[in-house]
Amino acid sequence: MKFSSAIRIFLISGVLALLGNFVGFKIDPIKALPGMLILLALVIAGYALSKVSPVKLPSIAYISALAIIASIPGVPGADLVTKYVGEVQFLALCTPILAYAGISIGKDLGSFKEQSFKIIIVTFLTFIGTYVGSAIIAQVVMKFTGVI
């Protein structure tokens, strides 16, 4: 995708999120705009970085790194980043993603249905694996270090 087309989509989906943030969380779009623009700047910078950087990493790795750095206490402007981005709700950013996913999912509905039972069971196993894996390591380390 061309860089300019990507920017256009960033702007459109940003507007969707801003409206969702208003309808769902009653946050005035004017109040949420600075936070949304900060997010937009981070997204564009990270996206551009992933295109020009010699280190080939997915864009989200760059975007996340920039966002973390911009919000570390002590970094110039970090308190403003945290304050303004706080006006943009996490869940309001999720809805546009799943709206686009919903539109494109139609073509996969058949294989989705076919796999649904398997996916439910495997998802339950991911909960067990994630939880028990962590519990085992915590238990062993605490025994080893004499905490318990």
Next chain:
Amino acid sequence: MNKKSDWKVHILALIMVIVAEFIGIKKFQVGPGTVLLLPMLYALVIGMFLPLLRLVDREDMDIASPYIGLSVMYLTAKMGTTIGPNLPKIFSAGPALILQELGNLGTIFLALPVAVLVFRMGREAIGVSFSISREGSLAIISDLYGLDSAEGRGVMGGYIVGTLLGAIFNGLMVGFLISLGIFHPYALAMAAGTGSASMMAAALGPVVAAYPAMEAELSAFAATSQLLTGVDGLYMSLFVGIPVTEWLYRKLKGKAADNNTRKEAAN
């Protein structure tokens, strides 16, 4: 190539977002956990009905699919800005709390073999098995494979199941683990932070109920573990979780193929 305009897709997405947000979050208490219905799920469900109503055709679906990966980037940026302020706290967490983060990869060694060897799933298995399929996982899969790929179907399925049943399942599972008496309550509390707030609450609840005198420590351990997962989750999945899942998938697929040929030979 004569490319169709994408405005219809954006207008539809706009209407879906507004309708979904207007309905808002709905919560139900079921047994040990809450069922959480979120606007994003409504948006997904509305989308599934669009082809039946003949509102979208195959071309619209193809137009919409790269937009998923681009709109996910806002979410990644937002999650990043919540990590920065918490970064200093991480250095004060103890070794058990930090090392147990690696345990989150345990899912790969339990879920993936079952998905591949028992259910004979294709690459959907990678998407659904590498994590507990929360929002960060959607971002990772959509960036690496696209959400409309086989891996994308896996993570989306896991996401839907987890959102609807994750809290209840975690509540029941932890209740069962407590009754086994193998784990110290501290270990159970530390394990509760897996990256989902509702699942953490559901997993911590039974531990606190069983050991009420330790409530303060248990809550602090769970909250710190949750924080750590928030910080390392994306990078751990990207640089360890996905590569390990891909590697194990290839190994298991090789094995599954071997078993098939052996069975055929025996017949």
